Amino acid sequence: MKPNAGKLMSVGWMSVVFIFLYLPIFTLVILSFNESPMVTHWGGWSLRWYEDLAKDTELIAGFLLSIKIAFFTACASVVLGTLAALALSRFKRFPGRTLFAGMVSSPLVMPEVIIGLSLLLMLVSVQRLAGFPERGMMTIWLGHTLLGMAYATVVVQSRLQEMSQSLEEAAQDLGCRPWQVFFLVTLPLISQAIGSAWLLTFTLSLDDVVLSAFLSGPGSTTMPITIFSRARLGLNPSVNTVATLTVLAVSVAVVLASYWMARSERRRAQEMAAAYKSSGQ
Numbered sequence: 001m002k003p004n005a006g007k008l009m010s011v012g013w014m015s016v017v018f019i020f021l022y023l024p025i026f027t028l029v030i031l032s033f034n035e036s037p038m039v040t041h042w043g044g045w046s047l048r049w050y051e052d053l054a055k056d057t058e059l060i061a062g063f064l065l066s067i068k069i070a071f072f073t074a075c076a077s078v079v080l081g082t083l084a085a086l087a088l089s090r091f092k093r094f095p096g097r098t099l100f101a102g103m104v105s106s107p108l109v110m111p112e113v114i115i116g117l118s119l120l121l122m123l124v125s126v127q128r129l130a131g132f133p134e135r136g137m138m139t140i141w142l143g144h145t146l147l148g149m150a151y152a153t154v155v156v157q158s159r160l161q162e163m164s165q166s167l168e169e170a171a172q173d174l175g176c177r178p179w180q181v182f183f184l185v186t187l188p189l190i191s192q193a194i195g196s197a198w199l200l201t202f203t204l205s206l207d208d209v210v211l212s213a214f215l216s217g218p219g220s221t222t223m224p225i226t227i228f229s230r231a232r233l234g235l236n237p238s239v240n241t242v243a244t245l246t247v248l249a250v251s252v253a254v255v256l257a258s259y260w261m262a263r264s265e266r267r268r269a270q271e272m273a274a275a276y277k278s279s280g281q
Contacts, residue, residue: 025247032240039237049237056238062223063242066206069137069222073144074202078194080145081152081201086186088153089160107150116214119143123215135217143211148201155200159193160186188268192261199257203250 032050036043053059084104091097107115123139126132133139167189171181187194209224216225227239 028240029244029247031237032244034237034240037237049241053238053241058221059223059226059238059242062221062226065137065220066223069141069144070202070205072141073148073205074198076141076145077148077152077201078156078198080149081197082156082190082194084149084153085157085160086182089157104153105150107147108154112147112208112210115147116143116211119146119211120214135215136220139215139217140212140220140222143215144201144205144208147208147211148204151200151204152197155197156190156193159190163189192264195257195261199253206246 031039033045033047034043035046035048084100087094088097088101088104119139119142123133123135123142127134133142167185168181171185172178176184207224208222209228212222212225213228216222223242227242230239
């Protein structure tokens, strides 16, 4: 096969993949400006559904609740996932390591229906004994954190495994205490992985339906549950506006995060180059 033919085939294949992935999203954005309430009929350009969305208190409340839960889930998942990743990557042998590694990674392969049902039964039992927690924002947050911690552990652990420990050992030789080594050396080196894990767990929590359906209670309906319940009765075009605004927000967040990561990587590379140059002199 000629090189040009192979290149054209690769470009064509990737174009088909991108069209398959992003054409539905693009179509959804276009339909959010459709005047007609019927998806199959184009009634002209209009902002009427954005105006209706501003009056939809149920959907707005669900969106705000989803944002709160996703924010706290991402923060908790990153903290717990980083600690778990440090334990698994820096301590090769300790009692119960195999069991701990299996328990951390099990939410990745276990169906969410099973996780949601088990958490529901456990929380109901705890509520009967202790009187709390009631099903609502806290229980949804606990379920999302359980799932998000597994993803955060994988992301941070992969960065720790490929990172050389020579810098940490050098810091210890220079008199740094373990907590100083972590905050001054390890944490800056894995900051990009932590940022990626935060964005991943935030997204997973924001669009989760299964766990939220099991763990939600009266007055704690998240945005995905609201959309799912409306979809069973026929989609309201205002849902398209929510999806469009969500896509816009996520796109802006991804661009800003990518810019921040690239800038941090360049600054770190410059600092390492300057350090090597000064040590060589």
